[in-house]
Amino acid sequence: MIFNMNTKDHLKIIVKNLPDKPGVYIYRDESRKIIYVGKAINLKNRVKSYFQDPDKLGAKTAALVSNIDHIEYTEVESELEALLLEAEQIKRYRPRYNIVLKDDKSYLYIKITTNEDIPLITTARNEDIKGVTYFGPFPSAQTAKNVLKTIRRIFPYRSCKTLPKTPCLFYHIKLCPAPCVGYISEEHYKRVVSQITLFLSGKRKTLEREIQNEMLKASEELRFEDALKLKKQLDDIKYITQNFTRPQDYIDNPNLLEDERQQKLEELKSYLSPYLTLPQAPNRIECYDISNIQGKQAVGAMVVFTNAEPNKSEYRKFKIRIKDTPDDYTMMKEMLTRRFNNEWPLPDLVVIDGGKGQLDAAHDAIGQSGISVPIISLAKRLEEIFIKTDQGFAKVEIPHNKKSLQMLQHIRDEAHRFGITFHRSLRAKKMLA
Numbered sequence: 001m002i003f004n005m006n007t008k009d010h011l012k013i014i015v016k017n018l019p020d021k022p023g024v025y026i027y028r029d030e031s032r033k034i035i036y037v038g039k040a041i042n043l044k045n046r047v048k049s050y051f052q053d054p055d056k057l058g059a060k061t062a063a064l065v066s067n068i069d070h071i072e073y074t075e076v077e078s079e080l081e082a083l084l085l086e087a088e089q090i091k092r093y094r095p096r097y098n099i100v101l102k103d104d105k106s107y108l109y110i111k112i113t114t115n116e117d118i119p120l121i122t123t124a125r126n127e128d129i130k131g132v133t134y135f136g137p138f139p140s141a142q143t144a145k146n147v148l149k150t151i152r153r154i155f156p157y158r159s160c161k162t163l164p165k166t167p168c169l170f171y172h173i174k175l176c177p178a179p180c181v182g183y184i185s186e187e188h189y190k191r192v193v194s195q196i197t198l199f200l201s202g203k204r205k206t207l208e209r210e211i212q213n214e215m216l217k218a219s220e221e222l223r224f225e226d227a228l229k230l231k232k233q234l235d236d237i238k239y240i241t242q243n244f245t246r247p248q249d250y251i252d253n254p255n256l257l258e259d260e261r262q263q264k265l266e267e268l269k270s271y272l273s274p275y276l277t278l279p280q281a282p283n284r285i286e287c288y289d290i291s292n293i294q295g296k297q298a299v300g301a302m303v304v305f306t307n308a309e310p311n312k313s314e315y316r317k318f319k320i321r322i323k324d325t326p327d328d329y330t331m332m333k334e335m336l337t338r339r340f341n342n343e344w345p346l347p348d349l350v351v352i353d354g355g356k357g358q359l360d361a362a363h364d365a366i367g368q369s370g371i372s373v374p375i376i377s378l379a380k381r382l383e384e385i386f387i388k389t390d391q392g393f394a395k396v397e398i399p400h401n402k403k404s405l406q407m408l409q410h411i412r413d414e415a416h417r418f419g420i421t422f423h424r425s426l427r428a429k430k431m432l433a
Helices: 008-017 045-048 058-066 079-093 096-100 142-152 186-200 204-220 222-239 247-252 256-272 328-340 356-368 403-432
Strands: 002-004 024-029 035-041 072-076 106-111 121-124 132-138 284-293 296-306 318-319 348-353 375-379 382-387 394-395
Touching: 008 045, 024 045, 035 096, 045 058, 045 072, 058 096, 058 222, 072 256, 079 132, 079 142, 079 222, 079 247, 106 142, 106 186, 106 222, 121 142, 132 142, 142 186, 204 222, 247 256, 256 296, 256 403, 284 328, 284 356, 284 382, 284 403, 296 328, 296 403, 318 328, 328 356, 348 356, 348 403, 356 375, 375 403, 382 403
Parallel strands: 284 348, 348 375
Antiparallel strands: 002 072, 024 035, 024 072, 106 121, 106 132, 284 296, 296 318, 375 382, 382 394
């Protein structure tokens, strides 16, 4: 995204439109030259902090702000992606104020020695040594250390510059496999270092395939303990790199996430269109869930996703008013009747957490409100999607690897989380009473 800033009024518009998401921002001067690159866990809050009272800024930061004429940003999925993308862009553009604001210190790199039998992984200020692979530069020591800290929990590695004769503290806290004393073979350790290199290069799929193959081999050879360790490693990689994208992909397309969201919605429309009338990709999706224990403290949850992203200001909670009996269908009908009697924006698609019974109840409630909206249900046990037609119920087959199905699962899980949190709070209040 790109914004032009010529007046203070424009600044207000810029800050208002920045997302509360992690990402990287770029400042340009009047000649369109990049003068600063920064990362943020929250883009809106971080950029806003530059444009506070000038007296509260340091002299160097104030000089930077006075030269900002354009602002660009790239939204990413995680703080880790922001760290790596920031490093890639600083290396590419060498912005003037990134250097000035760091008191002219050289930037920090992650360094992996490739000319040693037991490669060393550490940080360095320069990248002019042969036999060394560098990643970065990172704009601060803490940034580089945060990346290494994340990696080390998954791939324990050597960080001692001089090899000790006995295992060090890092071995005992499971952050080093102790190649120095032969607790892991040099060949095996080099394979670990190769996997770290793949991780830092953004080649997640290649890395996952490699570990998957190792895990299967260990299982076939009845090395079940090794197979379990590899499975945990694979799970950890998937957890910290959910939706992980290479920095280069964001550089090639700064609007990558926005494009991917639209692709998910278009893909969902293509799967649902044979059964439902969808004039356009469903931009506003509402999902409903019921939470209760044997009918007690029953609550309904409504979550709203706009452009495939949670729109939490639109979430709504319902205390179910019918008698305390475990009747999910009646509860669903009550919640939807109350919702569609309100003059809230209408959804492009309604998703019901449940199967055919919940879907039937939803059709009754919404139909009685005199409103026509497309409705589907998503049954958790087999992740089956149902649609009610004139001939009965139809099952929509969306392959499990499709991002549109994963998006629906995310929406359904968010409705369940929101509902169960409200349910637990009511139970807690009753117990205290």
